[in-house]
Amino acid sequence: NAGVTQTPKFQVLKTGQSMTLQCAQDMNHEYMSWYRQDPGMGLRLIHYSVGAGITDQGEVPNGYNVSRSTTEDFPLRLLSAAPSQTSVYFCASSISRSGANVLTFGAGSRLTVL
């Protein structure tokens, strides 16, 4: 049981380049989300999805796009990378259980934008 799988684990980009961070889960979870973690700060929600075909913005969505064509996959796209997007990105998934969702997180993708 793989859980939540994120690729790549590390990536270095130049300003203006585009890339996609991949996230896949095999638990048939409805909810998926992307967070970024910056030094000394907690995680901040970028985008989330409550099911296939449905996405919405979180706290810090600017500069990122998402789509949810299948239940399993939730890729995060950076259209034109900026140094301010240097961060560690975490994908998480969850399913309602007893009225509360326990999130399962991926191992993270560390992105550096030069």
Added chain:
Amino acid sequence: KQEVTQIPAALSVPEGENLVLNCSFTDSAIYNLQWFRQDPGKGLTSLLLIQSSQREQTSGRLNASLDKSSGRSTLYIAASQPGDSATYLCAGTYNNAGNMLTFGGGTRLMVKP
């Protein structure tokens, strides 16, 4: 805007000590409060989840409490061990689906042998 704060940012204790990590939140309309553990270079592992109707949850040497009226949660770790060294994050949920979290900045705990 909901804010979640954790103080101190770092804590160092000798092995065997009982300790308390603090988490405060500004919006009492919270659905649940979760505590996570994060090891260096790794993702987050959920430790305990307290629903708004509950006062506390226990798992092994860990006990988490929630006081909505005062806007506080605590994570109590009994008989700390070097293996407990990690960053501990608390996060509040403000939607009833429970999947959108507002995180505190974390407390980096070091337990010295």
